[in-house]
Amino acid sequence: MAPVFLTEEPPTYGVVQSVSPMVRRIVAKNPSKFTYHGTGTYIIGDPNGNELAVIDPGPDDDAHLTALLDAIGNKNVSHILVTHTHPDHSPSATSLSEITSAPTYGFGKHPLAATKKPDDLDETQPDDLEGRGDTNFVPDVEIGNGDVIVGEGFTFEALHTPGHISNHLCFSLEEESTLFTGDHVMGWSTTVIPAPDGNLSHYLSNLRRLLERSEMTYRPTHGPAIEDPLPFVNSLIEHREERTTQIIAAINKEPKTVKELVNDIYSDVDESLHKAAGSSVYAHLLDLARIGVVSAEPDFDMDAEWRVK
Template sequence: MAIPFVRGIEFEYGRVDQVSPLIRRVIANNPGPFTYVGTGVYIIGTGEVAVIDPGPMSAAHFDALKAALKGERVTHVLVTHGHSDHSPLAQPLAEWAGCKTYAKDCGVHTAKDELGSPDDLGFTPDVRVGDGDVLSGPGWTIDVIETPGHTINHLCFGLREENACFSGDHIMGWSTTVVAPPDGNMGAYMRSLEKVRRMGFETLWPTHGDPVRGKAFVETFITEYANHRKAREAAIVAELRGGETSIPAMVARMYVDVDQRLHPAAAMSVLGHMLDLIERGLVATPDSAPTVRSRFELVAARA
C-alpha cells in the first residue's frame, strides 16, 4: 500500500483560519518544492495563546501574525526545529509579545541550501525543552515529544485536549520528509515514527499542508510512512546487490518519477539510509566520513 497522502488544502495567505476548537492557522507565502503551499503557523488557545513554528522572516507574514494575535497574549513561542522555514520569526515574535521561545536546542548546523531548508543559524531558544516537559495555558496543555530524525533536535508537540500532534516536518500529509545527514539520522527517524504511532493521536497537524485526521487513519498513515522507508532501503540493497556503488546513479533510477529539483534531497536521504546500513553492519565504504560521492558495497558481497 502506498502512503495515502492528503492534499488539497484550502487557504489564503495571511488569513487566520479556525481549523479546530483550539487551533487557528496562518500560512506564510513561501511555497516551494520542500514547503508545499508554505509554512503553516499554529495558534493554540484563546486569550493566552501559544504559537508553533512562526515561520520565515517576512514583514508581510509578521504583520499577518500580529493581526491574527491582536487582543491576545502570547505566552509561548514553540519551535519544532531550527530550519529557515520554521524558526527565523520566532525571536522577533517573542520579543514583540514579551514572552520566550521554546525548542530542544540548536542542533547540528549544516548547510542545506540545496535542500530548500537551510539551517537558521541565528536561532537559539530561550528555554530548552524535551521529553516529559509540559507547557500550558487557559484550556490547553502541550506535551513536548522528542522526535529526532529529520534533524537531531526535532520536536513534536501534543495537544492533550484534542489528542492532536503538531508534527512539524517529522510527518507531513502531502509528502515524505527529508532525512539528511549529519543532522538527520535514519535510524533515529524510524524509531521516532514508531514512538508517535504508539501515542495514538486523533490528528496530525504538519507545519506544511493538510492535517491527517482520524485515529485509525493516522495509524495507517504513519505505518505506510515507515513502510515507504523500508521499501527505499530494500531498493538500495537491491542496487548494491546488482553492483551499483554510486548514490547519484541510484537516485537517477529510484527517483525517476520525482521532480529533479528534489533529487539532491533524495540523494541525502539515500545517504541517510546508507549510514544506517553501515551502523547495522550491512554496508561498508572505504571513506571514514561518507558523503553522497562515496562508494558503497554490501558487506556480504565481500565474502
C-alpha cells in the same frame, strides 16, 4: 501499502483560518517543493480565554509577522513553541518574542552537524536553505522529551523526535487530542532526512513511537491535517523499509555511488528532486553502514562507491 498523500487548495496568504475550536492557522507565502503552500503557523488557545500559544512563527517575513500579530489581536501570547531550527520554522520566533515578551520554547540551538559551509551553499536551492538552518535561534526555555507546558486553557506535552533534524520536537495538545508534528510527519509529502544530522534510524524509531500514542489528529507545519493518522504513519514506515530493500538489491551485484542509485531508484521522479532524493539515499546508506550491512570506498561520503559487505 504505499503512503496516500493529501492535498489542499492553496490558502489565501495573510488570512487566518480557524481549523478547530482551539486552533487557528495562518500560512506564510513561502511555497516551494519542500514547504508545499508554505509554513503553517498555528495559534492555539481557548476562544474564551486571554492567553495564546504560537507554534512555528515561520520564516523571516514581515508580511507574515504582521498577519500573525493581527490574528493575535489584543490577546496575550504566553508561549512560543518551535518544532526545529530550519529557516521556514523558527526565524520569526525571535521577532514575535521581542514584540509580545513571550518566551520561546525549543529543544536547543541549530545542530552543528546540520550546518553547511557557506561555499557549499547554493542560495537558489530551497534544500540548501533548509540545510543552512536558523543559527540565530536560541530558545529562552530549553525543553525535552516528556516536558509539559501549561497555559491558560491549554496543555502541551513535548516529544523529542530527531530524524529530520536532531533538535526536532512535536507538541501534543491534550485538550484536542492533537499532535503538532512539525516536519516529522507531513500529509502532503515524505520527510527529507538530510544526513549526517538527519538520521534515518532515529526517524524510524520516532515514527514507531507514534504508533503507541492516541492522538486523533496530526497538524503538520506544512499542508493539511491528518485525521486517523496511524495507518498513514505505518505506511511511511513501510515506504522507508521498501527503499532500504531496493537500495540493498541495487548494490548487491555491483558497487554504486549515491548518484547512480538515485538514477536507478528514482527514475520516475522529477529531476529537480534528485538532489533531495540523494540526501535521502545517503541517509539510508549511512544507516545500513551503522548496522554493518554496507561499506563504502574510499570514504563514507556522497561520492563513494557503496557496496553490500
